[in-house]
Amino acid sequence: MKLILKSLAVFALAITLTNCGEKKETDSYGNPVDKDATAQPEATVDPLLAKGQELFEGKGTCATCHKADVKVVGPSIKDIAKIYKEKGASIASFINGKGEPLVDASQYEIMKANFVITKAMSTEDRKALEAYMMSLE
Numbered sequence: 001m002k003l004i005l006k007s008l009a010v011f012a013l014a015i016t017l018t019n020c021g022e023k024k025e026t027d028s029y030g031n032p033v034d035k036d037a038t039a040q041p042e043a044t045v046d047p048l049l050a051k052g053q054e055l056f057e058g059k060g061t062c063a064t065c066h067k068a069d070v071k072v073v074g075p076s077i078k079d080i081a082k083i084y085k086e087k088g089a090s091i092a093s094f095i096n097g098k099g100e101p102l103v104d105a106s107q108y109e110i111m112k113a114n115f116v117i118t119k120a121m122s123t124e125d126r127k128a129l130e131a132y133m134m135s136l137e
C-alpha cells in the first residue's frame with residue numbers, strides 16, 4: 001500500500017514538472033517571458049492629430065490667438081469645437097473661406113486675415129487642423 005502511494009506521488013510530481021517545462025518560455029536569464037508584455041505597443045497618437053497640433057502651433061500661427069481653455073484674442077479651442085460639434089459644421093471648410101462665422105461674427109475680420117495662410121495649405125493640412133481642434137472638445 002505504501003509503495004503504491006509513493007509511486008502515485010512521484011507520478012503526480014513528474015506530471016507537474018513536465019507541464020511546467022512545456023508551457024513557460026524563458027529569456028536568457030531563465031525568467032519567464034510574457035509574450036503579451038513584450039509585444040510592440042500600439043501607436044496611441046493619431047498621426048492626423050499630431051500633424052494638426054504641429055500646424056496649429058507652428059506654420060498656422062493659430063496658437064497665438066487660440067488657447068485650449070481660455071479666450072485670448074480668439075475664442076478658446078474648446079468653445080469653438082463645442083459649437084462646431086453642436087452644429088455639425090466643418091472647421092476645415094471654414095478656414096478654406098467656405099463658411100460663415102458661427103462663434104463670434106463681431107470678430108470675424110480678425111480671423112479672416114488668417115485665411116491667407118490656411119487657404120494656401122493642402123486639404124489634408126486643413127483637415128489635420130480640424131481634427132486637432134475637434135479633439136480638444
Ligand code: HEC
Binds near residue numbers: 063065066094100118
Ligand atoms: C490674430 C489672431 C488669430 C489667429 C492667428 C487665428 N485666429 Fe482663429 N479666430 C480669431 C478670432 C478673433 C476669432 C473669433 C471670430 C470668429 O468667430 O470668426 C477666431 C475664430 C476662429 C474659429 C471659429 C470661427 C467661427 O465659426 O466663428 C476657428 C475655427 C478658428 N478661429 C481657427 C483658427 C485656425 C485654424 C487658426 C490658424 C490657422 C487661427 N484660427 C488663427 C483670431 C485668430
